[in-house]
Amino acid sequence: MTVILIIVAAVVLLGVIVGFGFIAPRNRRGSIEPPSKRRAPVDDRVAPAEEVARAALVEAEVAADLETRVPADEVVAEPVEIEKVVAPEMVEEVAERPRFRDRLGKARAALSGAMGSIAGRSKIDAETWDELEEALILADVGVASTQELLDHLRARVKADGLSNGEELLGALKAEMADRLSGFDRELKMSSEPGPTVWLFVGVNGVGKTTTIGKLGVREVREGRTVLMAAGDTFRAAAAEQLGMWAERAGAELVRGSEGGDPSAVIFDGVDAANARNIDLVLADTAGRLHNKVNLMEELSKVRRVADKGAGTVTEVLLVIDATTGQNGLVQAKQFTDAVELTGVVLTKLDGSAKGGIVIAIHDQLGIPVKLVGLGEGADDLVPFDAAEFVEALFA
Amino acid sequence: MFESLSDRFESVLGKLKGKGKLSEADVDEALREIRLALLEADVNFTVVKNFCARVRDRAVGEEVSKALNPGQQMVKIVNDELTATLGGETIRITYNAKPPTVVLMAGLQGSGKTTNSAKLARWFKSQGRHPLLVGADLQRPAAVEQLRTLGRQIEVPVFSEDSDPVQVAKNALTEARKTGRDIVIVDTAGRLAIDAELMDEVRWISEAVDPDYTFLVIDAMTGQDAVNTAEAFHATLELDGVILTKLDGDARGGAALSVKEVVGRPIAFTSTGEKLRDFDLFHPDRLAGRILGMGDMLTLIEKAEEVYEKDQAEEAATRLLEGQFTLEDFLDQMQQLKKMGPLSGVLGMMPGIPKEVKNAQIDDREIARVEAIIRSMTPAERVDPDLIDQSRRVRIANGSGTEPARVGELVKQFKEMSKMMKRMGGAGTKRLTKSRRKAAKGKSKGPGGRTSGGGRVAPKGKAPLRLPDFEADLGGGRPGGGLRLPGLPGGPDGDPFGLG
Numbered sequence: 001m002t003v004i005l006i007i008v009a010a011v012v013l014l015g016v017i018v019g020f021g022f023i024a025p026r027n028r029r030g031s032i033e034p035p036s037k038r039r040a041p042v043d044d045r046v047a048p049a050e051e052v053a054r055a056a057l058v059e060a061e062v063a064a065d066l067e068t069r070v071p072a073d074e075v076v077a078e079p080v081e082i083e084k085v086v087a088p089e090m091v092e093e094v095a096e097r098p099r100f101r102d103r104l105g106k107a108r109a110a111l112s113g114a115m116g117s118i119a120g121r122s123k124i125d126a127e128t129w130d131e132l133e134e135a136l137i138l139a140d141v142g143v144a145s146t147q148e149l150l151d152h153l154r155a156r157v158k159a160d161g162l163s164n165g166e167e168l169l170g171a172l173k174a175e176m177a178d179r180l181s182g183f184d185r186e187l188k189m190s191s192e193p194g195p196t197v198w199l200f201v202g203v204n205g206v207g208k209t210t211t212i213g214k215l216g217v218r219e220v221r222e223g224r225t226v227l228m229a230a231g232d233t234f235r236a237a238a239a240e241q242l243g244m245w246a247e248r249a250g251a252e253l254v255r256g257s258e259g260g261d262p263s264a265v266i267f268d269g270v271d272a273a274n275a276r277n278i279d280l281v282l283a284d285t286a287g288r289l290h291n292k293v294n295l296m297e298e299l300s301k302v303r304r305v306a307d308k309g310a311g312t313v314t315e316v317l318l319v320i321d322a323t324t325g326q327n328g329l330v331q332a333k334q335f336t337d338a339v340e341l342t343g344v345v346l347t348k349l350d351g352s353a354k355g356g357i358v359i360a361i362h363d364q365l366g367i368p369v370k371l372v373g374l375g376e377g378a379d380d381l382v383p384f385d386a387a388e389f390v391e392a393l394f395a
Numbered sequence: 396m397f398e399s400l401s402d403r404f405e406s407v408l409g410k411l412k413g414k415g416k417l418s419e420a421d422v423d424e425a426l427r428e429i430r431l432a433l434l435e436a437d438v439n440f441t442v443v444k445n446f447c448a449r450v451r452d453r454a455v456g457e458e459v460s461k462a463l464n465p466g467q468q469m470v471k472i473v474n475d476e477l478t479a480t481l482g483g484e485t486i487r488i489t490y491n492a493k494p495p496t497v498v499l500m501a502g503l504q505g506s507g508k509t510t511n512s513a514k515l516a517r518w519f520k521s522q523g524r525h526p527l528l529v530g531a532d533l534q535r536p537a538a539v540e541q542l543r544t545l546g547r548q549i550e551v552p553v554f555s556e557d558s559d560p561v562q563v564a565k566n567a568l569t570e571a572r573k574t575g576r577d578i579v580i581v582d583t584a585g586r587l588a589i590d591a592e593l594m595d596e597v598r599w600i601s602e603a604v605d606p607d608y609t610f611l612v613i614d615a616m617t618g619q620d621a622v623n624t625a626e627a628f629h630a631t632l633e634l635d636g637v638i639l640t641k642l643d644g645d646a647r648g649g650a651a652l653s654v655k656e657v658v659g660r661p662i663a664f665t666s667t668g669e670k671l672r673d674f675d676l677f678h679p680d681r682l683a684g685r686i687l688g689m690g691d692m693l694t695l696i697e698k699a700e701e702v703y704e705k706d707q708a709e710e711a712a713t714r715l716l717e718g719q720f721t722l723e724d725f726l727d728q729m730q731q732l733k734k735m736g737p738l739s740g741v742l743g744m745m746p747g748i749p750k751e752v753k754n755a756q757i758d759d760r761e762i763a764r765v766e767a768i769i770r771s772m773t774p775a776e777r778v779d780p781d782l783i784d785q786s787r788r789v790r791i792a793n794g795s796g797t798e799p800a801r802v803g804e805l806v807k808q809f810k811e812m813s814k815m816m817k818r819m820g821g822a823g824t825k826r827l828t829k830s831r832r833k834a835a836k837g838k839s840k841g842p843g844g845r846t847s848g849g850g851r852v853a854p855k856g857k858a859p860l861r862l863p864d865f866e867a868d869l870g871g872g873r874p875g876g877g878l879r880l881p882g883l884p885g886g887p888d889g890d891p892f893g894l895g
Contacts, residue, residue, distance in 0.1 A: 134440055140618035143434045204641060204669075205505030205614065213536075234669075236544035240537035258544075289644040321505060325437035325618025327646035348504060351587040352627075353620035376534075 121165030124157060128165060132172070139393050141356035142326050145363060149175065173390050176359065180386035183368035185343070187315055189280070194310035195227070195273040197281045199266075200345075201299060201335055202319035204287030207347040207373060209238060211319055212282045213245025215371070217378040220249050224279040229269025230255035231262040231302060234286040242284055248378065252278065262286065262298065263305040274310035281311060290334035303339040317370065319345045322355035332361045346384070347373035354393050403432035408470045417469060422454045425469065436647030439622045442480070442656045450476050480652050481679040486636050486663040488522075488608070494577035495527070495568065497604050500638075501597055501628055502612035504585030507640035509538055511612055511666055512582040513545035514674035515638070518664070519578045520551060527576035529567040530555030531600060534584040542582055549671055552576070560584065560596060564604045581606070588627030598631050608635045610663060613650055615642045621650035622657045629658040636663030639677070643668045655679070667740075718817030722777040722809060726769045733762060767795035768805055780806045 118135070121128050129150065136146040149172065156162065156171050190196040198215075200208045209232065216226050228246045230253065232238035239255040246253040254272050256265035266283045273281045285302060288295040307313050318341045320328050335341055346355050346369050358369050369384040407428040411421065426447050433443045453472045490496045498515065500508045509532065516526040528546050530539035530553055539555045546553035552574070554567045564581050571579045583600060586593035601609065611628045613621055628634060637654050642665050651662055662677040711728055714720045735741050769777065771794030776782050783791070783806055788799040795802070 137434060137440050138619045140437075140620070143431060203616065203644065205507055207505055235541065236548075237537040237541035240540045241535070244536035289641065291645040292643075321614075323503065323614070323617045323620045323624070325616060325621075325646070325649065326435055327437070327616040327644065328618075330645060331616075348587070351503065351620070352589050352623045353618065357618065 118165045119169050121168075123164060124162065124168055128168065129154075132168070135394070136356065139354040139356035140325050140328075141393075142329070142360050145356075145360045169394065173394065176393075177386045177390045180359065180362055180369075180389065183362075185368055185370045185384055187343075187370060190312035190314050192312045194312060195270055195278055195281050197266075197270055197283055197306050197311045197313040198315040198317065199283045199285065199303060199306055199313055199339070200317050200319055201285050201339060201341075202287060203289055203331055204235075206287065206319045206321040206324075208232070208287065208319045209241050209245070209284055210376075211317075211345050211347060211371070211373060211381065212242065212284050213249065214373070214378050214381040216245060216249035216251045216282055218381065219280055219282075220251060225277070226251035226280045226282060227269055227273040227276075227278045228253050229266045229281055229283045231266045231269075231284045232286040233258055233260045233262050233265060238284070238286070251282075252276070263302045266302055266306050267309055270306060270309045270311035290331045290338075296334065296338045299335075300338045315342045315370075316340060317343050317345050318367070319347060320355075320358065320361075321347050321353075322349040322351065323353040324355075324357055326357065326360075328357035329360045329364065332365055332367060336365060336367060341367050343368055343370035345369070345371040345373065345381075349392075350374045350380070355389075356393060358389075403435075404429070404473070407432070408473065411469050417454070419455050422451060422469070426451055426454075429473070433649060433652075437616075437618045437621075437649035437653075439619055439649070439653035439657065442622070442653045445656070446476060446480060446652075477652075478679065480656050481662070484661070485676055485678045486661055490524075490577070491607050495571040495579045496577065496608075497568070497606040498578065498580045499601055499604065499606035499609045499632070500580065500582050500612055501609065501632060502585060503587060503614075503624060504535075506585065506612045506614045507638075507666065508532070508585060508612045509541050509582050510545065510671075511638050511640055511664075511674070512542065512580050513549060513551070514666060514671050515610075515664065516546070516551045516578070516580050517549045517671050518674055519580075520549065524578045525576045526551050526578040526580055527567065527571045527574070528553045529564060529579060529581040531560040531563045531567075531581050532584040533557070533560055533563070538582075538584070545671070561599045561603050564600045568604055579604070588624045594627070594631050601632050608663075609633060610636050610638045611654075612638045612640060613654060615639050615648045615650060616644060616646040617650040622653050625654045625658045629660070634658060634660045636660050638662075638664045638666065640666040642666060643673070673736075715813075715816050718813060720813055720816065722769050722772065722780060723774070725809065726766065726777075729762060729766060738762070764795070764797060764801075765805060768792075768797055768802055771795040780810060 118128060118131055132153075133146055133150060136149065137143065141149070152175060153168070153172055156175070157168065160171070162168050162171055187198065188196075200212055202208050212228060216228055219226050226249065228242055228249075228251050230239035230242045232242070233256055236258070239253075239258070243253050243255070245251075252272070254265065254269035256262075256268070262285060266281075269281050269283060272278075283302075283306060285299060286295075288299065290296060303313065303316065316339050318332055318335050320331065324331070332341065332344070344358060344361060344367055346358055349355055349372050361367055362369065369389075372382055372384050372389070374380045374382060407425050411417065411425055429450070430443055430447050433446065434440065438446075450472055453476075454469055500512050500515075502508050512528055516528050519526045528542055528551055530542045532538035532542075533555075539553075542555070543553045554563075554570045556563055556566065558566075560583065567579055567581065571577075581600065581604060583597055584593070586597060588594065609632045611625060611632075611634050613625070617624070625634070625637070637651075637660060639648070639651050639662050642648060655661055661679060664674060665677045667673045667675070711720070711724050714724060732738075732741070768791060771791045772783070776787065776791075783802070785799070788802045791802045792799040
């Protein structure tokens with residue numbers, strides 16, 4: 001009985017709080033009063049005013065969030081150790097870059113291709129279309145994109161007089177590859193003086209740290225000097241993980257304290273890179289779910305701060321896991337709203353998942369896939385190739 | 396998590412609700428939309444096909460045509476099937492008579508095995524057990540280090556050594572027996588289901604430790620491939636259940652439905668946040684309600700029980716309905732509410748909340764702001780907000796770092812709410828007061844008492860707590876936020892909570 005009364009009270013509170021208009025608008029930034037006008041509320045979580053000390057460098061945003069992982073007052077000068085990493089010891093042979101198909105062969109062989117049966121059809125009937133739809137949806141292309149692709153294809157069938165499964169499949173592949181092509185997928189270096197910064201963002205567990213590790217190995221091999229900034233100050237031992245990669249790659253590492261401010265770590269990383277004439281800073285960030293407003297704001301700040309010093313951010317890459325379903329599109333939208341993505345890195349494509357969601361991301365948001373992760377080794381990060389990707393989708 | 400799926404269902408089924416007769420075409424139309432909603436939620440293609448076929452069979456059969464209200468019947472069928480698909484009952488963890496009880500964690504890279512090993516350890520600890528964490532992920536750089544850090548945070552020992560994963564797991568058992576730990580949780584490296592070598596390795600680990608429970612850790616954002624992964628792991632390891640992670644995202648969680656359907660094993664636990672305590676047993680029956688937009692009152696009640704002081708809350712609710720609720724009481728209640736976790740979570744569990752409110756970003760630090768305003772009032776002002784004039788308003792605003800207008804707004808809203816609650820309480824008060832007395836009398840007898848700590852398996856001895864008749868509420872999302880109290884029994888006659 002009591003519990004009901006409790007709920008009543010809870011509902012009342014919610015009613016009041018909701019009714020009070022204390023629903024934060026989607027873009028909360030607009031609603032927040034300028035810091036100067038704000039006074040510290042009773043709540044002690046609010047950052048002290050002295051914080052301004054570092055404000056010149058690190059934009060001091062008073063973050064009184066209950067949810068933000070970093071209490072704002074920790075922004076104040078925290079120890080950032082810069083580790084000298086021992087000389088590169090390149091154990092691995094410089095192997096030839098694996099191609100999509102070699103890598104995927106193993107994975108795809110295990111799956112019986114629905115496409116085989118479509119290609120074998122001598123006529124195009126309702127069943128063929130159903131099968132095609134199923135295959136696309138199973139590849140995570142999504143209902144909307146699938147419908148759209150199939151509608152186009154229906155028109156083509158009429159116009160071009162396609163008559164059998166193989167032609168149909170060929171037309172579909174061509175259509176998809178065509179849509180995916182025509183983007184510059186080069187990772188850009190800055191022409192300004194000072195280091196180039198590539199920032200890596202994404203939800204938890206997609207492989208950001210690993211991607212940075214592999215990319216570091218690749219860039220060092222290509223003759224660039226690289227510094228890794230361990231901006232994931234949240235996950236336990238994330239900096240250690242990046243440190244091991246830095247060691248493997250022969251890159252330098254800048255890290256802060258666990259729970260510290262990621263903007264500060266990355267800013268210091270850029271600073272250190274500049275001082276030592278390092279070409280490229282690979283900046284890691286903590287995984288965050290895109291619907292956490294506070295964490296996304298933290299990320300926007302990281303992005304702004306990374307550009308403040310001597311360096312220039314030329315790439316902001318969203319790392320997405322090939323197993324991701326339709327939520328991937330939402331992720332890309334939210335992340336690009338927060339930090340303006342320049343590209344996508346599609347990881348774990350060596351499994352049975354096909355990563356079809358990048359088609360929607362590409363179609364609807366115009367963000368190209370730039371790199372693909374095909375395994376755990378340092379060499380398993382390769383440039384995206386539309387034709388091969390589509391081929392693999394249908395394998 | 397499942398909100399957007401539930402929105403879709405609500406609108407589809409809402410259309411059917413009022414219909415006196417359901418033609419086959421009506422059913423098919425609804426099913427088309429349901430199919431779309433499920434596919435967009437990443438439910439596996441085959442699972443969707445079967446689900447729709449089952450619903451259709453029942454819906455166009457006698458069941459619906461004979462029912463008094465066919466629309467309602469359709470809702471019920473979907474609910475039944477959804478509950479069945481999601482896996483019936485909550486998993487019951489039993490402990491090995493000869494300790495330690497061994498739990499093996501497996502999954503793809505990045506699904507959250509390490510974090511959830513620690514969360515699970517914390518859960519076992521809260522059940523009064525003594526877990527040992529085992530770092531058998533020797534592959535990912537710093538994985539063991541991560542586990543050790545987490546172990547320190549929850550004060551659970553971590554065992555690992557620099558040999559091979561099978562050896563580590565074996566030695567961990569000896570270690571557990573030696574140190575008297577009764578639960579062993581083995582964290583393994585992430586692996587792709589198609590990597591034969593690594594799948595062999597995890598099988599050897601499993602053979603070496605003979606786990607009582609093998610859990611597959613799956614990311615809620617996983618798409619169609621969840622089924623392949625689950626099938627492959629199930630074939631290798633014989634899963635006992637699934638731990639679904641990252642449910643605090645906005646993914647629609649279709650993987651949850653697919654996996655149960657395909658491997659026949661339930662979702663055992665869910666992880667709903669980054670903090671180590673954001674982890675609990677999964678109640679499949681309740682989730683179906685959430686997907687259908689019926690809220691999840693049971694979980695809400697359990698959560699409330701954990702944090703609320705019973706007598707105090709009773710007192711407050713009575714005062715509320717009698718119109719004697721002061722800002723002071725409000726502040727008290729807010730403290731309690733805060734303990735129940737983020738507001739949006741609480742809101743999500745309530746039935747019948749309009750979706751504009753549910754989807755709005757509710758910022759928990761606004762609670763802090765309201766709190767600051769009330770705390771800046773004098774005791775007298777808190778009891779009688781009418782005292783607050785312009786100059787007091789300015790003082791309160793200054794004290795709380797807000798603006799006078801906000802203070803005014805709060806006071807006004809509060810007064811309106813009080814009035815409304817009083818009106819609502821009006822007729823019901825007598826009955827409520829009576830039942831409260833009854834409850835107070837019955838208190839010594841025991842049932843319905845407060846439980847401490849998380850993770851109760853199922854509410855027992857709660858006969859009077861029936862789930863309200865949500866069907867009546869379904870689709871009737873009352874518009875507008877304002878001070879309306881959605882989901883609350885409407886007038887004095889409504890007594891869905893079984894208060895009578």
